[in-house]
Amino acid sequence: MLYKTISKDNFRKMLEGLMENNEVMGPRWRDRDAQGNKIYRFLKLNNFDELELDYTRTYSSPKNFFLPFKENLATYKLGDSDWEQDIHYTIHPRVIVGMRACDINALRKLDEVMLKSVYPNPYYSARRENTIIIGLDHEPLEDCFCRSMGADVALRGFDLFLTDIGDKYFVAIGSDTGYRILNQYDAQDVTEDDQLEFKRAKQEIESKFKTQVDVTIVPELMDLEFESEVWEKWGDKCLSCGSCAMVCPTCYCYGTEEEVDLTFTHATKSRCLYSCNLLDFAMVAGGHNFRPDSHIRLKYRYYHQFRGFVEAFNQSLCVGCNRCGVACLAGINPKDVIDDLITTEKL
Amino acid sequence: MKYLGIPLEKPKVAFFGFTGCEGCQLQIANKEETLADLLGAVEVMSFRLISSDKDDGYDIAFVEGSITTEGEVERLKKIRAQAKILVAIGACACLGGVNNLRSRFPLDETIQEVYGNHVIESGPVRKLSEVVTVDYELPGCPISKAEFEWLVRHVIVGVIPQLPQYPVCVECKQRIKTCVFDMGIMCMGPVTRAGCNAICPSNHMGCWGCRGAVDEANFESFIEILRERGFAEREIAERANFFNAFSGVDVIPQLEG
Ligand code: SF4
Ligand code: SF4
Ligand code: SF4
Ligand code: SF4
Ligand code: SF4
Numbered sequence: 001m002l003y004k005t006i007s008k009d010n011f012r013k014m015l016e017g018l019m020e021n022n023e024v025m026g027p028r029w030r031d032r033d034a035q036g037n038k039i040y041r042f043l044k045l046n047n048f049d050e051l052e053l054d055y056t057r058t059y060s061s062p063k064n065f066f067l068p069f070k071e072n073l074a075t076y077k078l079g080d081s082d083w084e085q086d087i088h089y090t091i092h093p094r095v096i097v098g099m100r101a102c103d104i105n106a107l108r109k110l111d112e113v114m115l116k117s118v119y120p121n122p123y124y125s126a127r128r129e130n131t132i133i134i135g136l137d138h139e140p141l142e143d144c145f146c147r148s149m150g151a152d153v154a155l156r157g158f159d160l161f162l163t164d165i166g167d168k169y170f171v172a173i174g175s176d177t178g179y180r181i182l183n184q185y186d187a188q189d190v191t192e193d194d195q196l197e198f199k200r201a202k203q204e205i206e207s208k209f210k211t212q213v214d215v216t217i218v219p220e221l222m223d224l225e226f227e228s229e230v231w232e233k234w235g236d237k238c239l240s241c242g243s244c245a246m247v248c249p250t251c252y253c254y255g256t257e258e259e260v261d262l263t264f265t266h267a268t269k270s271r272c273l274y275s276c277n278l279l280d281f282a283m284v285a286g287g288h289n290f291r292p293d294s295h296i297r298l299k300y301r302y303y304h305q306f307r308g309f310v311e312a313f314n315q316s317l318c319v320g321c322n323r324c325g326v327a328c329l330a331g332i333n334p335k336d337v338i339d340d341l342i343t344t345e346k347l
Numbered sequence: 348m349k350y351l352g353i354p355l356e357k358p359k360v361a362f363f364g365f366t367g368c369e370g371c372q373l374q375i376a377n378k379e380e381t382l383a384d385l386l387g388a389v390e391v392m393s394f395r396l397i398s399s400d401k402d403d404g405y406d407i408a409f410v411e412g413s414i415t416t417e418g419e420v421e422r423l424k425k426i427r428a429q430a431k432i433l434v435a436i437g438a439c440a441c442l443g444g445v446n447n448l449r450s451r452f453p454l455d456e457t458i459q460e461v462y463g464n465h466v467i468e469s470g471p472v473r474k475l476s477e478v479v480t481v482d483y484e485l486p487g488c489p490i491s492k493a494e495f496e497w498l499v500r501h502v503i504v505g506v507i508p509q510l511p512q513y514p515v516c517v518e519c520k521q522r523i524k525t526c527v528f529d530m531g532i533m534c535m536g537p538v539t540r541a542g543c544n545a546i547c548p549s550n551h552m553g554c555w556g557c558r559g560a561v562d563e564a565n566f567e568s569f570i571e572i573l574r575e576r577g578f579a580e581r582e583i584a585e586r587a588n589f590f591n592a593f594s595g596v597d598v599i600p601q602l603e604g
Contacts, residue, residue: 030525031529031530032530033525033529034529034530034531041523041525059525059526059529060523069520069521069522069523070521078350078351081352083351236568237565238568239514239516239564239568239572240514240563240565241513241514241517241536242513242514242516242520243516243517243520246517246520246521259497260350260500260504261384262381262384262385262387262388262496262500263384263387263388264348264349264350264355264500264503264504272521275513275517278512278517279512279513279561279562280513283512294563294565327520327526329528329537329569329572
């Protein structure tokens, strides 16, 4: 990988330049919580000052820019015996700035499913290819466990990745596009001082991780604890509300729907993200529900995140952002659930 | 009217209002962009808000409002006998709605409070399904225009309309809105059926449950969460009982007059 530095002034100019011709999204604050803290969201930026680079977390992940919660897949003009289908998946180039390492790693996991499978998803692919990603390091929050999941460092999946080293950013260049953009704004070669600063910044980040989840034996544990009462304990609390999967950067389940208009001459096919925690997730034609119990549905969400995906792709699906834990009104979070499983196994 | 070459029958529909505010009927009449398409897809036999023509030869009856008098019971039964499909529209018809709050206080006191010494006939507030068989329900206060048209399309092509079986939270999260609980506001979203596009939480108001309880809602856990978050019994009772959406759920604190 190639490294450069850019001054904060020039970084600003770079983003302002990008904003002229592209949609640029980044963390902005929208609401305040009951304690007065800012609540952030990835949103379109109208100017540089709206960007909050020292944001803590966004409650929802930026996955919706690649897998929208609801998207139109095709429109149809219906004739007497056939129809004309219209499909668009081209998008204008755009930029997301301020993405964390975990969220970038989450995209790489989605890439495995959406780009590398037998049937790649052209809608996802168009968005992925036309989105410039500028990542940013940050000090971990109390509950971040991305380090346990091996997702705290982004080595690929971005165009540029910044680490704050005082009055400039240390920049990892991840693509030709990134290189071209950066070089228009007086990027400098890395000096020895920069390297020291970078190491210091990285060590500082590393020293701040507080939450650890021991996932080494989790895939096996999931099998051993398939019948564990731990699932019922947490399942009894679960509201089957799907919030966890919605905010999660890696959950990708969806349903499709076809709708005809009131004149019966036009139709649309759309896709809507869904969640395995929802009551009718495993309901089939005829009304049989393969997973009628909420604790079983909850268990399968954890199975997919921590075991199923490992089997298929040699890595967990979870990146340890704990957004699901924050969103869950019932307080269900990977750390506590997995700790519980580990403790039960030891008993 | 044809769908992929297959001729479709235009159903004859009629709209009826009982005890309610006519807000749901207004929703339908108001949707100007698609009103012409709607009128092209169905034959309206009776709709006071659009025309005064009355004809009893209808197939689908859309019924708004709750049932509060004996006269209304009789009228509703007649509609049921005539209609092939009876659709309850709105929180009043589906749940009892806001009107039901009155049932929680002594009847004579409430009449005295509102009408003074004027004599009026009023009985217990009932949802339609307590009086007749209801084929489909379109909940909401008011109903969603889009969902109304969705139901009409289903009925015309003969597909059973299935309301979302997930709670409001899904739509709220899909709109990437801040959970109002984080702002210290109570919300019935986790136990309420989706379909309104989470309009209240999206505007920083918690949900009041106007679309009724979602299938197999986990009330035990939900009420415990409300208490843990410090909401008072009275506050919980007021919100949970507002539309009579969760009647019969014993873990929900009741409103006392
Ligand atoms: S955890 Fe559940 S919702 Fe998420 S991707 Fe897996 S099956 Fe889908
Ligand atoms: S499962 Fe939870 S912690 Fe893991 S990636 Fe999804 S939201 Fe983050
Ligand atoms: S785990 Fe929490 S967020 Fe997920 S469905 Fe259950 S209650 Fe909702
Ligand atoms: S605001 Fe209400 S509907 Fe939205 S996520 Fe929170 S509880 Fe659910
Ligand atoms: S958010 Fe709740 S109260 Fe508001 S419209 Fe939807 S169901 Fe009704």
